[in-house]
Amino acid sequence: MTLISSACLLLRSVSRYVHQANHKCPCVLSTSRLYTGGTSKTTAKQSKAQLRKFKVEEKLFRRRLRSFHQRFADVPEKTTFQGQNHIYFEDGKGIYRSALGHDDEEMVEVFSAYWGGDEYGTIQKIRVSPSESMLAATVKKDHHEETRCVLVHLGGISLSQKVLLVLDNVISFEWATDDVLFYSTQESLKSLHVFRLHLSDTGVQTDLVYEEKDPEFFVEVSHTRDQRLVTINCNSKSSSEVWFIDSKAPFLSPTLIQSRQPGLLYFVEHSDDHLFILANTGKGQEYQVLRAPVASPSMPHWVPLFRPVPGTVIKDMELLQDHCVFTLKDSQCGLQIQILSLKEPYQLKTLQLPQWACDLSPERVGTLDEGSFGFLLSSPVHPPVRYLCSPRAQRLYVTEDNTQYISLSEYNTTRLQATSQDGTMVPLTLFHMPALTELSKAPVLLHVYGAYGIDLNMTFSPEKRLLLEDGWALAYCHVRGGGECGLAWHRSGSLLQKQRGVQDLAACIQTLHRLGVSQPNLTALTARSAGAVLAGALCNQNSQLLRAVILQAPFLDILGTMQDPSLPLTIEERGEWGDPLLSPEHRDNIASYCPCHNITPQLYPSMLITAYSEDRRVPLSGVMNYVERLKKAIYVYTSGAGANSECICLSHVPVVILDIQPGADHFGPEDFYLSLNETAQQLAFLYRELKLNHQKTETNRKVK
Numbered sequence: 015m016t017l018i019s020s021a022c023l024l025l026r027s028v029s030r031y032v033h034q035a036n037h038k039c040p041c042v043l044s045t046s047r048l049y050t051g052g053t054s055k056t057t058a059k060q061s062k063a064q065l066r067k068f069k070v071e072e073k074l075f076r077r078r079l080r081s082f083h084q085r086f087a088d089v090p091e092k093t094t095f096q097g098q099n100h101i102y103f104e105d106g107k108g109i110y111r112s113a114l115g116h117d118d119e120e121m122v123e124v125f126s127a128y129w130g131g132d133e134y135g136t137i138q139k140i141r142v143s144p145s146e147s148m149l150a151a152t153v154k155k156d157h158h159e160e161t162r163c164v165l166v167h168l169g170g171i172s173l174s175q176k177v178l179l180v181l182d183n184v185i186s187f188e189w190a191t192d193d194v195l196f197y198s199t200q201e202s203l204k205s206l207h208v209f210r211l212h213l214s215d216t217g218v219q220t221d222l223v224y225e226e227k228d229p230e231f232f233v234e235v236s237h238t239r240d241q242r243l244v245t246i247n248c249n250s251k252s253s254s255e256v257w258f259i260d261s262k263a264p265f266l267s268p269t270l271i272q273s274r275q276p277g278l279l280y281f282v283e284h285s286d287d288h289l290f291i292l293a294n295t296g297k298g299q300e301y302q303v304l305r306a307p308v309a310s311p312s313m314p315h316w317v318p319l320f321r322p323v324p325g326t327v328i329k330d331m332e333l334l335q336d337h338c339v340f341t342l343k344d345s346q347c348g349l350q351i352q353i354l355s356l357k358e359p360y361q362l363k364t365l366q367l368p369q370w371a372c373d374l375s376p377e378r379v380g381t382l383d384e385g386s387f388g389f390l391l392s393s394p395v396h397p398p399v400r401y402l403c404s405p406r407a408q409r410l411y412v413t414e415d416n417t418q419y420i421s422l423s424e425y426n427t428t429r430l431q432a433t434s435q436d437g438t439m440v441p442l443t444l445f446h447m448p449a450l451t452e453l454s455k456a457p458v459l460l461h462v463y464g465a466y467g468i469d470l471n472m473t474f475s476p477e478k479r480l481l482l483e484d485g486w487a488l489a490y491c492h493v494r495g496g497g498e499c500g501l502a503w504h505r506s507g508s509l510l511q512k513q514r515g516v517q518d519l520a521a522c523i524q525t526l527h528r529l530g531v532s533q534p535n536l537t538a539l540t541a542r543s544a545g546a547v548l549a550g551a552l553c554n555q556n557s558q559l560l561r562a563v564i565l566q567a568p569f570l571d572i573l574g575t576m577q578d579p580s581l582p583l584t585i586e587e588r589g590e591w592g593d594p595l596l597s598p599e600h601r602d603n604i605a606s607y608c609p610c611h612n613i614t615p616q617l618y619p620s621m622l623i624t625a626y627s628e629d630r631r632v633p634l635s636g637v638m639n640y641v642e643r644l645k646k647a648i649y650v651y652t653s654g655a656g657a658n659s660e661c662i663c664l665s666h667v668p669v670v671i672l673d674i675q676p677g678a679d680h681f682g683p684e685d686f687y688l689s690l691n692e693t694a695q696q697l698a699f700l701y702r703e704l705k706l707n708h709q710k711t712e713t714n715r716k717v718k
């Protein structure tokens with residue numbers, strides 16, 4: 015299992031990640047559904063007219079996007095995994111397998127999202143029982159957030175498979191044996207219960223094995239890599255508690271490892287009757303690795319085993335047969351791997367990864383007996399490359415089918431640092447094709463998140479590659495509040511320190527402009543969910559830095575949301591934003607940066623805002639309130655209607671387009687073609703607002 019990343023993803027309540035295949039576009043915009051309620055008919059007509067202007071460009075981008083997806087169709091994806099006897103593959107709508115040693119052509123479908131004529135949805139997660147007699151998969155329908163878990167009996171390789179059972183609202187699940195499945199459920203965005211399902215000749219029996227009493231905690235079920243222990247992981251924004259169940263005795267009650275303590279975060283792996291614990295008990299409350307016997311798992315028995323050197327932080331841990339493999343980030347967000355021998359004398363080996371590497375996704379291409387670790391390396395513009403780490407040989411191997419992507423000399427990855435207002439150095443990753451000194455007239459698209467201790471998503475996206483080849487620079491701002499530089503980095507940008515993330519973002523943009531990278535009228539910013547807090551605050555405080563902004567499912571009315579405890583996530587989010595109902599200091603602080611409550615008449619950048627009609631994570635009322643206030647402020651400024659306004663000559667008048675899509679899915683459509691169309695619309699918006707000639711950039715690209 016991937017420990018830190020798994021836990022962090024479960025804790026990002028406002029923008030909690032759901033599995034997306036590599037083909038899914040990260041930012042989407044619907045072209046056909048516009049918000050018309052609450053705004054005047056004139057505003058609705060203006061929005062439709064603005065969208066109609068994009069139609070020609072949209073068609074061109076749709077064609078180019080299809081071409082780019084086809085161009086990178088053969089890159090490896092994190093959709094293949096290996097069991098004891100078979101190789102499994104899933105494509106979002108079906109699961110296939112073939113016997114080990116057989117060609118891919120012999121793959122047989124073992125589950126279909128259209129089984130029996132009833133569409134279950136898009137496949138999210140798959141688990142196979144120890145002897146591969148049973149398969150469980152969660153699926154999600156488009157425009158819905160709830161998942162269903164489908165249990166399938168796996169017969170012979172050439173036999174038709176049979177769906178045995180469908181479980182509603184399952185969020186996590188693991189097999190202990192071939193007939194015992196543990197799973198947690200989610201209701202109203204909360205996961206508080208863990209059940210044990212027993213399949214027997216006499217029927218199906220389901221028992222409650224754990225119930226969480228504190229609504230600030232989120233519960234999920236996981237497996238240690240050796241599959242010996244099923245763990246029940248209870249996480250809040252600031253503490254953890256883990257229970258385990260021995261797979262060889264699945265009907266015994268769970269065993270507590272260490273009771274929750276304020277500020278203590280920990281995650282657990284297992285090998286050779288020992289627990290390997292990743293806990294924030296190191297210097298500065300950062301993660302270190304400790305070991306304890308299974309028979310005495312509590313904190314007094316934790317013995318330190320590994321602590322990263324200053325300037326690096328642990329991002330993940332993989333426990334192999336005789337080694338522990340750590341993924342680390344340095345102060346500039348560069349990735350590296352360190353291998354620790356678990357046999358005395360303990361030895362540590364550092365393996366450098368390519369300069370372009372920004373995302374490491376573990377795979378199960380090797381088995382525990384082999385003691386190897388497979389993973390994919392990628393960046394937003396670099397296609398995934400499959401690597402195999404051999405701790406015994408202390409080296410990395412690239413699979414033969416990936417050699418074409420090992421080194422791409424046509425683009426540059428430049429790691430910079432921006433000096434924030436208080437002197438803090440903020441990492442900034444820049445992707446570009448021309449040299450840094452030749453980017454003064456290049457458009458730049460900035461990316462930001464900065465919340466919940468979550469790193470920016472930097473996996474490969476064909477549409478990012480398209481922009482790069484069109485001459486864009488792509489900047490990823492690793493601001494405080496995110497997790498790129500460790501737990502202290504998150505703490506220094508949360509609660510009363512949230513304004514620091516806004517200052518960091520402004521510093522990143524100003525640093526780029528000062529270095530000669532782009533200029534304000536060629537600068538665009540994209541953010542989603544909680545990332546919109548910093549984007550919206552920046553627009554209020556430094557609107558002159560940007561020309562265009564794209565927001566998806568944006569969290570914009572923090573003050574209003576955090577004062578309403580009846581909303582599904584308000585209680586859980588207090589650890590990130592504060593409690594304005596109980597603390598006047600928290601209320602004043604939130605009010606000082608809340609995007610919705612700090613709008614003033616000025617020249618804002620143009621905005622493209624996408625929201626979802628039934629999104630329970632981000633209240634739609636807050637988005638609509640923000641748009642209404644923003645449009646009014648722009649009107650007051652551009653029309654000279656302010657009390658002290660003067661005649662204003664504008665080079666461009668900003669447009670604000672609000673698109674409300676149907677459904678409750680906070681994460682956008684799963685359908686590939688819908689995402690493709692929406693991304694084409696999004697690109698058309700950027701090119702028009704930045705006054706770029708699409709045909710000219712395409713011609714220049716062909717000439718080069």
